[in-house]
Amino acid sequence: MKVGVIGGGQLGRMLALAGTPLGMEFSFLDPAPDACAAPVGRHLCAAYDARAELQELAETMDVVTFEFENVPSEAVAYLAQHVPVFPNAESLRIARDRLCEKTMFCELDIPVTAFANIESQQQLEQAVTEVGLPAILKTRTMGYDGKGQKVLRSMDDVVGAHAALGGVPCLLEAFVDFAGEVSVIAVRGHSGEVVCYPLAHNTHEGGVLVLSVASENHPLQTLAEDYARRVLEHLDYVGALGFEFFEVDGGLMANEIAPRVHNSGHWTIEGAECSQFENHLRAIAGLPLGSTSLIGYSAMVNCIGRMPANAQLMSLKDTHVHHYGKVEKPGRKVGHVTLRSSGTGQLQQAVAAVQALVSKQ
């Protein structure tokens, strides 16, 4: 089976590493000459809307998928006319626009924080009086890893805030006083079959995920799965979906969805019977989904800016090293380390040891 992937970053790379043993062959469309998925597939080095390359994918692939959501909608529409595309265009459209996403959550009775659509500074000033402060102004599209966001703590911060984010359509969200952040990776197959991984408890720094710890029997697992199923079924979704939540008052409040494999699910490569990458591929290929059961106790530490030396990481207990093959650059996710231990105490020690190496940089 020939699989086309729009985007050739680390998610594409890990998809190919999971899918090659399944007999799949990968082609990546990515304008970056050093796309880090290139060593494990064919690299079409062109813009995401390059017609010749899209045509080639349309004509030669058995299925096309995405490793990021900000794909031009014309490209998706074109591909979908010629080849099965999963997840579908509607899922991408919703997931890449914070207003559409939040509106969908409301329609599906999934709790969200107060929000308002902002298309002008005047609208922002009005909305602040309704939503309250502190609040966060976010661009509706193209935001990731805390980019395209501005925290508004006082009316002083509101002055010129819309212009500071480029004057593009934005969403104002009331600050959530959360007890914790969790995410679920849910996968839906062609037949409607849904599997969910155990919740991950996530820690962000400066808007960037730094640590995910897989939970065992989390009290909010059932609720998270219920919310995820509502979204998957509503969108007639096929593939893996990352769904981030805030833990608030013993319940869950939806933060956002990502219509793809997700950073908070990287621990599944070693920590689950079948990884999120393999399950995404099984889903889009119409194959039976794999078990999401835990193997031991797992966590993932992101390596941001620089990878610690392999020799250091491998001299620690329970480590599994994942380089993305990227040039190191401050703030860039260049790899991750999975820790898989036989007990929670040992896992905590392993995480601390890896974090000490990561933070020394």
Next chain:
Amino acid sequence: MKVGVIGGGQLGRMLALAGTPLGMEFSFLDPAPDACAAPVGRHLCAAYDARAELQELAETMDVVTFEFENVPSEAVAYLAQHVPVFPNAESLRIARDRLCEKTMFCELDIPVTAFANIESQQQLEQAVTEVGLPAILKTRTMGYDGKGQKVLRSMDDVVGAHAALGGVPCLLEAFVDFAGEVSVIAVRGHSGEVVCYPLAHNTHEGGVLVLSVASENHPLQTLAEDYARRVLEHLDYVGALGFEFFEVDGGLMANEIAPRVHNSGHWTIEGAECSQFENHLRAIAGLPLGSTSLIGYSAMVNCIGRMPANAQLMSLKDTHVHHYGKVEKPGRKVGHVTLRSSGTGQLQQAVAAVQALVSKQ
């Protein structure tokens, strides 16, 4: 780290799948245009002794290794002058010649069956009277998967036997009446550190491995490790070594070594904390070796001639599918399935279910 691999078959493919996450980049020298490692690395499509390609590897790789032992010795010698080559030339020289191999076992006090060097039909007829019948005549070099062998049960079989194997140098081996076949994968690092995987119990059909089952606390584990260490230290070996034994009278008799990752260790991809592929790469890169501990209960079923459909394999419990990306052909190893279960009874059921699919072909 740039890793050159002589040979681009399934072992090379699985090395690259294990090493890419470690930040390694792979180049394969293989004359087959459809080398199945090609999708996961750079493919130098040329003969194993092609000087220009060997020079390129010598000049651009950080380390060179092998995925099969029948590499021309001149090629190994040339590479070794310019780049670290593991395992070393002497290990390859011994492992590719059954006479050298058996002689080494004797020197290291590792039990072997009676054997004799055969360079003529006359020598064969003499040797048969000493070694006895039944016996097996094997070419000293280039044999694999039961090829280059002739079973001699009576004096009638002896007639013309040497010519039937091409008149090349051969080894006559007394038939071993074994209770079972087991193998150990042992890995030795730059520092002399050695790790061994749990013994696999192997089943061959027509000289070809069809099933390996990882053992837990096998009574012969310590003995096998002792023999493996003798060989590794004698050869100053670096990398993974497959060592096949016959179980005879409650002890072990050496069959053969393979100076590389080994088919009977494929279960380690899912069944051990760190796979034989990753540990081979760690060893040749001078990195600390990974844990060989079991995860659950594992076995591997080879798919010979044809892969069952993914949908069938994935609808069974505990399966992990590995395609080699090869054209299907009778007798060809085209993939394998690992079974990883939480108990031995469940594992036996899973193996039987996969074998039923494999044998239907």
